[in-house]
Amino acid sequence: MTVSRDVDIALRVNGEERTACVHPMRRLLDVLREDLALTGTKEGCGEGECGACAVLVDGKLVDSCLVPVAQVRGREVTTIEGLAKRDTLASIQQAFAELGGAQCGICTPGMILAARALLDRVPDPTESDVREALAGNICRCTGYTRIFESVLRAVQLERGAP
């Protein structure tokens, strides 16, 4: 009983117009990873619990495993691949790299996007803001301490601190 045919869905991904001919209910995660070959977005659980698949849709953090692609038609999607400008890391990436915010690295893309979403809304967060903003992103390696430090360091970097 195949009832939905594949349809062309156009969206902007990291600033570029992309089109995928897919089932409208296909998970945004699968479209990014398989149809658009953007494998920086990870699947950790497939149930919206771990946050490894988090991306931004129109600047808002979402778990891409829970988003049917039809709902991002015409929207702007930002993935981890879209943060660095050529080879220059974004400050949030730089901070994660330097301060041990990434260990095994599998939660890192989602974690960094969750941090990005926080900083876009709250440019000068407290540690408590950071804890809340990242609570939907599970990290099993770091105990989160270095991640908090990385986010707070990114705030300084974005203010032009050395």
Added chain:
Amino acid sequence: MSSIGQPVLRKEAHAKVTGRARYVDDVTMPGLIHGVTVRSSCARGRIRGITFGPGIPWDEITVVTARDVPHNVVALINDDQPALADGVINHPEEPVVLLAHPSRALLEKARAAVHIDVEPLPAVFTIEDAIAARTVVWGADNVFKEYWIRKGDVDAALARVAADVVLVEGEYATGAQEQLYIEPNGMIAVVDAASGAITVSGSMQCPYYIQKALMKLFGVGPEHARVVQMETGGGFGGKEEYPSMIAVHAALLAKKSGRPVKIVYDRAEDMAATTKRHPSRTRHRTAITRDGRIVALDIDFAIDGGAYSTLSQVVLSRGCIHAAGPYDVENVRIRARAVATNAPPHGAFRGFGAPQSLFALERHMDEVARVLGLRPEELRRRNFVRQGQTLATGQVVRDDVDMGAMLERAMTLSEWNAKRACFAEENARGGPVRRGMGLATFLHGTGFTGSGEKHLASIVGAEGMADGRVRVLAASTEIGQGTSTIFAQIAADAIGVGYDDIEVATPDTRDVPNSGPTVASRTCTIVGKLVESAASSIKAQLVAAGTLREPYDARAFREACAKYVREHGRLRATAEYVQPKDITWDEERFRGDAYGAYSWAVYVAQVAVDMRTYEARVEDFWALQEVGKVIHPVLAAGQIEGGVAQGIGWALFENVVWKDGRMANDRMTDYIVPTSADVPPIRVVFDEQPYAQGPHGAKGIGELPMDGPAPAIANAILDATGVSVRRVPARPEVLFESMESAGSSEARVRTRAPEGGDRVA
């Protein structure tokens, strides 16, 4: 300048923060098809038949059953686990049939259409039922392995129990724990059509374990079984052994289909089917003088190994050796058993048996202190082992360790005395939130137990490259803990070049020698020392050849190295582990130097318990440890913080709900690990006493932080509420029931000598 002790950028940092790091599920290739596993549906039974249901184009699907397996075993230690069940089922997640097809959607339907008809047999699900052996599910008596440690004369000491020596008894248990690395397990197998050679790549800790499994199962030599590690999204022990199973499955499907096959588990399958931390129960009988000197420790330690022996005996030996902790006790008897049940095999998880036995010991110490009316820190202070004294195995402590001073420092940092007093006063007012402080003092052995390192005889290579840089060749895997980074630091320092002048090769059995498995807190200290040695040999070769003259700078080295490679084609050195002469170990009697070195620690937890909801929350945490020289301060602190967070999870949240041997809560929604909102500030302090045999004096660090949190937290709950936590996780439901049945939580105390000799259970 040397990078040792400096927070250099981790080697794969850039790839990981940009999303370019390639994990197994990120890779595809022409012709690749997917593989899935059909598992048993009951805990134990005989397979009567396998039916392939209607509505599925079976002729399009590659199907592998036990009949297709050349030598049906996943090689490890005892080789008792089949790759695919053949006739008998021993646990509810046992692989029976493998399927492969290009369409994952079709595969899921096919998986559901395979019916395995099983005649059920009685099964065993608990340690006590396994020991009772009314139903025997493994060997003659359900016991995979039994070890004894005997020091002094415990029976004679117990006979002294009277007015001046009391006996305190207690029983403690710990639950299974899922590693929950965020990248699920996965493998890709490719078979070369012409030669039949197999290449397996994927997420793993131990490439050479997988190679051994492939060689044994297919009956091929190492040149036909190549294993390549890909970026690995966490392991914690969970990718030590089970990846061998997935690798042979992928290879079987690739052989039969003639196409590359990828198997990636989804979260539910990974949680339910792969290994978890061994559940345990430990009984303690402690004879102690009224003034707090331990006369005898009599310990019965048992772990649930699940359906096959896998690594249980090794987990058992570490748990057994750590069971008596960092104390100087004249008489010690430890009986340790790993038993079989019909759960999926339990396996390696950070700490490897030690967290289980140390939980029991460190909880029991607080019970003993309570009986004697001593403060918990005072009881420990009176019994700490010192340099020159002996541990349970008779090992003489060579480290200049001063646990008393570490305890003092941890108490100062945590404001132990002031907080205890303040909380006691506040708690007495009977408010809805009670606070307490708890501590644990412990040790963790570095490297493989006993003669393990000697048998492993690990090898590390180093080679000069044409561009003048040096590449480290080792099978030790980077799984997030920083292997590549610290190897580069150590090699750079040994040669006297910059950190960026060192490259660390991808663990690929074709290219790197066997430096042993990435387990047992051995990578930095044991393998790192070999890295240092191999790198030094490269330098020595250049000097000996006259290509390099000392003193030199990094640029001169690069030029000399490049020149040598140009002229000779190859510059390569290896280093092999040689056990220090002063280490002796008697495997039969479990006597001697169990480990080359120990790391030592004092952890303190501040906990608040909400009496309305029975929730315990860790409010603050101090982790003080002596780990030898710290090679990379950020990575090292990250190891401790991550281990403490896993320890908090094990202590309070992480509960595997078993239903007839199967994990019932196999979803991240229902298996609860700490989020960023649940972890307290974790205050990490390193005390660095260089260890002569480690690179720059480094000892092991990875597992240590798993040992302390659970008993420290449970002891803090006791301090806060008077409730004695006998089992972790101390979920609110458990604390509620304990408070309801208050009074039963008192330790059993005797002032008369007990009956019986060696029979502890």
Added chain:
Amino acid sequence: MRSDIGDFELAPAATLREACERIEAGYRPLAGGTDVMVLLSAGKLGHARWVDVWGIDELRGIEVRDDAIVLGALTTYTDVRRHEVVVRELPMLVQAASETGGIAIQNRGTLGGNIANASPAADSPPALLAYGAELVLASRAGTRRVPYADFHTGYKKTVARPGEIIASVVVPRASAGDRRVHFYRKVGPRRAQAISKVCFAACADVSGGRAGRVHQVRIALGGVAPIVVRAHEAEKAIVAGESADRVGDAIGRAIAPIDDVRSTARYRRQVALNLTRDFLHHVGLDA
């Protein structure tokens, strides 16, 4: 992903009318996907035909009227947390929203979806019940209003008729002059990204200061029965000035907790009673 997506249909809908036509034809509404897509991934989505209502503007937005706040069914938890009037007047709903999932879930999960999913462990329904909310149900035939307290009839069962979709949630505003006490406690297995074991919400209108009289109270509990329950009998006991023990007894009769993978019946019952005590203390009725 364990489902074959080819077995499912996701139909577009630009207007409420279009959506209602689909729903009448047997489609179910898909909003933010935070429940439906989980089931899809797990291979457990039992219904095949879905209509995408996420883009329907008529179902979005928060309207503040004199007597009520009207929340469109597609109001997300993030919308709830950021709306000034909602934050001021419906703090329990805001707290429920902030304790539902993480930020990514709060950006996508909707009030309408949460209600329609009818989980007894959902976080916002107890708050809505305690605020005396009503639901507006829309169909091709028009709209009707039902008290939220009457909406859930059994585990995953509701009074919604075939062809109906939740269009909005209407929450009455407090009358001037009353002191309103809001008391919301979610007890989950951890502090964030957690499913409730017990959820307790109570809203009391008190006249005449701290020592004053509770003249209206609504209490709702989640996680302790097949549906989120109102504790009418306990409410009456409070208004009648009965003892804390009598109120507790009434709460005990209102709930029917069970053992499951998340908790135990005994624990849930005791915590529900403890939170009742805590609420009475909070409102100044435990003296």
